[in-house]
Amino acid sequence: MKEKPIDPVKPVGMDIILYYPCPFCKNKVPIIAPVQPSLGYCDRCHREFPLVPADEKSINFLKLIFDDGRAIIDSTFI
Numbered sequence: 001m002k003e004k005p006i007d008p009v010k011p012v013g014m015d016i017i018l019y020y021p022c023p024f025c026k027n028k029v030p031i032i033a034p035v036q037p038s039l040g041y042c043d044r045c046h047r048e049f050p051l052v053p054a055d056e057k058s059i060n061f062l063k064l065i066f067d068d069g070r071a072i073i074d075s076t077f078i
């Protein structure tokens with residue numbers, strides 16, 4: 001029996017990815033915006049380094065204006 005193709009799935013949430021340069025090898029490491037001081041991990045040189053956290057209010061503002069990602073896939077969203 002042939003399975004019915006699955007309709008493309010819409011997002012139900014979003015996060016902001018920031019790029020942090022690894023201080024050891026300069027690799028640009030993508031990290032979901034941390035709102036607390038935390039450690040980043042470089043997958044190229046396998047070392048950890050401390051991150052300057054993102055401002056939680058700014059992150060929440062972006063999630064709000066993009067309706068948790070729904071506005072990004074819908075150009076008619078206002």
Ligand SMILES: [Zn+2]
Pocket residue numbers: 022023024025026027042043044045046047
């Ligand atoms: Zn590195």
